[in-house]
Amino acid sequence: MKHRLILAVWLTFVWLELWGDLSWANLLSGMLVAVLVVVLLGPKEPLGLRPRPIALVRFMAFFAQNLVIASLQVAREVLRPRPQLLPAVIAARISPTSRGLIAVIAAAISLTPGTLVIDITRSGSGTTLYIHVFDLDDRAALLASVARLERLAVAGLAPATTDGRSHKPERQP
Template sequence: MMTRLLMILWLSAVWVLLWGDLSPGNALAGILLASLLVLLFPPGSERHSGVHPVAVIRFGLWFAKALVISNLSVAREVVRPKIQLEEGIVAVPLRACSPLVAAFVANAITLTPGTLTVDVRPQAFGKIGTEPPAGHLQVRNGVAVPPVLYVHCLKVGDPEQVRADGLALEKYVVNAFGSPEDRQAILQPPPIWPPLENPSGREGSPA
């Protein structure tokens, strides 16, 4: 019950933030829509998940800090006489397999100014039935089980830092809402991710 309530609150907050309207009518619409989604697609229906109040508070504080830092960074770019953006798309492979965790991470990234999750997909390595190189994501029938988020950044900088920030966010989400399997998964080393090939040498949009 607590998991469903927190999911409704989170989805309602996402609805209000995306619309940019905190009016009672819009908030009520978000709550009704979130309740319907949770009713149709209950969290934890396939994998046991739990809510850990202390970890939820830590996640909230960490995310609030990330929002402040991101807002200041975007504001600094806006007030500069000449805006210097380094836009790009970075692949962020997660370690946990839970769709709930992926949804939390993807939405949290989108709510952070300067970043936007543009795609979520599995990643295949080589031929079907082959094992990936050591350190890569686990493969089942040629498809990686944990999802890969493709994140658009206004200022990429170091793609590895973007991935590290994504994995840090995943850790907070898993500790707050993840299943025992998810918490075990994030103990694994970060996945090795080969850079996408493109003429500029930077990561780009997935094909």
């Protein structure tokens, strides 16, 4: 409930900023729109993620780095007179079972130019992401990048335990 209230206040603030005029009409209409958005479109269940600021910055830096590199690679291929592409669909296993964490990882992959998560299969042992790749140069490198993205996402957005504290991910050698 607290999260919905914070979201409604934030949406009202965004509404006022978009209108650029602080008036009673804008404030009341912003509150009405915010409440409708939160009630009708808000998450039906909590995502159960606890952000960790320093680790989250590492995740965002890695994502931004991948974004720039992938953008340059796609631009290079598009501008080539005769691109030699090797499109592929690969399966990448990830261990998180939290819906929120899976969504963050899948979104980060899909937002990166040249990649798109086309299917997600969940099972008791983990989750498989089926990723369409614009040009697959090195399958092992792509899977390693997905694994690193997963580790950074888990560290930055640790799933909350049943007592409300963050679960600390295990360090991998």
